[in-house]
Amino acid sequence: xxxxxxxxxxxxxxxxxxxxxxxxxxxxxxxxxxxxxxxxxxxxxxxxxxxxxxxxxxxxxxxxxxxxxxxxxxxxxxxxxxxxxxxxxxxxxxxxxxxxxxxxxxxxxxxxxxxxxxxxxxxxxxxxxxxxxxxxxxxxxxxxxxxxxxxxxxxxxxxxxxxxxxxxxxxxxxxxxxxxxxxxxxxxxxxxxxxxxxxxxxxxxxxxxxxxxxxxxxxxxxxxxxxxxxxxxxxxxxxxxxxxxxxxxxxxxxxxxxxxxxxxxxxxxxxxxxxxxxxxxxxxxxxxxxxxxxxxxxxxxxxx
Amino acid sequence: xxxxxxxxxxxxxxxxxxxxxxxxxxxxxxxxxxxxxxxxxxxxxxxxxxxxxxxxxxxxxxxxxxxxxxxxxxxxxxxxxxxxxxxxxxxxxxxxxxxxxxxxxxxxxxxxxxxxxxxxxxxxxxxxxxxxxxxxxxxxxxxxxxxxxxxxxxxxxxxxxxxxxxxxxxxxxxxxxxxxxxxxxxxxxxxxxxxxxxxxxxxxxxxxxxxxxxxxxxxxxxxxxxxxxxxxxxxxxx
Numbered sequence: 176x177x178x179x180x181x182x183x184x185x186x187x188x189x190x191x192x193x194x195x196x197x198x199x200x201x202x203x204x205x206x207x208x209x210x211x212x213x214x215x216x217x218x219x220x221x222x223x224x225x226x227x228x229x230x231x232x233x234x235x236x237x238x239x240x241x242x243x244x245x246x247x248x249x250x251x252x253x254x255x256x257x258x259x260x261x262x263x264x265x266x267x268x269x270x271x272x273x274x275x276x277x278x279x280x281x282x283x284x285x286x287x288x289x290x291x292x293x294x295x296x297x298x299x300x301x302x303x304x305x306x307x308x309x310x311x312x313x314x315x316x317x318x319x320x321x322x323x324x325x326x327x328x329x330x331x332x333x334x335x336x337x338x339x340x341x342x343x344x345x346x347x348x349x350x351x352x353x354x355x356x357x358x359x360x361x362x363x364x365x366x367x368x369x370x371x372x373x374x375x376x377x378x379x380x381x382x383x384x385x386x387x388x389x390x391x392x393x394x395x396x397x398x399x400x401x402x403x404x405x406x407x408x409x410x411x412x413x414x415x416x417x418x419x420x421x422x423x424x425x426x427x428x429x430x431x432x433x434x435x436x437x438x439x440x441x442x443x444x445x446x447x448x449x450x451x452x453x454x455x456x457x458x459x460x461x462x463x464x465x466x467x468x469x470x471x472x473x474x475x476x477x478x479x
Numbered sequence: 480x481x482x483x484x485x486x487x488x489x490x491x492x493x494x495x496x497x498x499x500x501x502x503x504x505x506x507x508x509x510x511x512x513x514x515x516x517x518x519x520x521x522x523x524x525x526x527x528x529x530x531x532x533x534x535x536x537x538x539x540x541x542x543x544x545x546x547x548x549x550x551x552x553x554x555x556x557x558x559x560x561x562x563x564x565x566x567x568x569x570x571x572x573x574x575x576x577x578x579x580x581x582x583x584x585x586x587x588x589x590x591x592x593x594x595x596x597x598x599x600x601x602x603x604x605x606x607x608x609x610x611x612x613x614x615x616x617x618x619x620x621x622x623x624x625x626x627x628x629x630x631x632x633x634x635x636x637x638x639x640x641x642x643x644x645x646x647x648x649x650x651x652x653x654x655x656x657x658x659x660x661x662x663x664x665x666x667x668x669x670x671x672x673x674x675x676x677x678x679x680x681x682x683x684x685x686x687x688x689x690x691x692x693x694x695x696x697x698x699x700x701x702x703x704x705x706x707x708x709x710x711x712x713x714x715x716x717x
Contacts, residue, residue, distance in 0.1 A: 227547075229711060230712070231711060245547075247551075247552065250548060250551075254548075261539075262542040265494055274482065275549065279550065307493075323545070333548075
């Protein structure tokens, strides 16, 4: 478990001080995927740097399973992908991945096999692995970054904007790798501005604003209060659908295009709503869960 | 640590500009070596070029943060960089000697038996001298590179050595004996001059001068580790 207790961090000195984090407290449970969201300059990267032990908080404490974040035993099971991909441009993709495999303490006799597997996982071809990183496009650097972060299947994964600047395929690929890590029980901290992606992979999000933890939302499980489901029906029968759902005990909100927004935290509620509509012979074309993180971003006063 | 040394060598060997400059320096070194005059100042230049920005460039590119997220201590990282630079310096010295030997062979063949001052033994001794001097210089540079940006470490090392080398002369010229004495002490302790030929010959191996050398080297390395282990790294701030 990652524990952050009353952490504050200030940059600068002699009167030009900027408060990057102010009394932030949170916990990330083992196997949980936590999303850090917030506007630019909110302190997300500073928090991530503190979690990795690159920065030391001015006050408060951070522990990972009771140990300091820069403890070598913690790092032995950590994978990290930075936002800025300015690493070792003189190395080939294969040399870069092999270097990180060896640095992570991986078995040297398996280095080629692991590099190939890591490259396959992110769709990097063998030809690309032989090229120097300086010849890589932004999307390829992003892929090799994800490959190095997931080398050796780390149980702690810190990802800083892992899919920024990539094409839709790259975004899907990053999502798949995160879900894969999640499925094997890794604890993941994801800093991203891509709210739909955050919504798809995170169990919980924290919203940082001006260095403060402004809001926290659970997106999965029993405590997921903010989650809703968008049901798309025949626009001509939207009123019937609303009536059927109201009779079944739901409070649907009509939206444009025949959609109905339904406050339903649990999958069982969604199934019950669809069953009720089917019984009334109202067609359901699509049921899409959403947490409307944009609303969270805007804050309660700015929600349209 | 060994992985970090390998990475340093791969970085340097993968940089055509660095290889070109080192080749030119090796060629320049082969001339005084062939005349039995050691490496000239090429060894110092090579050490500075190899060590320039060795930590700061990693920090500013973001590579350092990625490395430090791995199970490698900061002292281990520094030690790896240091050993990598020394290994590269050793390669440079060996290359220069090889070039000097080739030049000697060519000159001997075409000069019709003119006397040459080149000998492998003398060149080896000169390389030993240059390597140990370089080791001290690189340790000082590494220390500066832990907290200065870009190539600021090279500038700092040059100014640092220039400062205490000129303090003694300045103190004498200004008739300030304290300044002259401080300069003398600084030079003796921070950049000790050692007759390595004697040490290699087994004389005064555990003498005062070698003691000062070891102390200075340990001092620079310890200071580098202390500064580096206290430093914070956030790529957003670099």
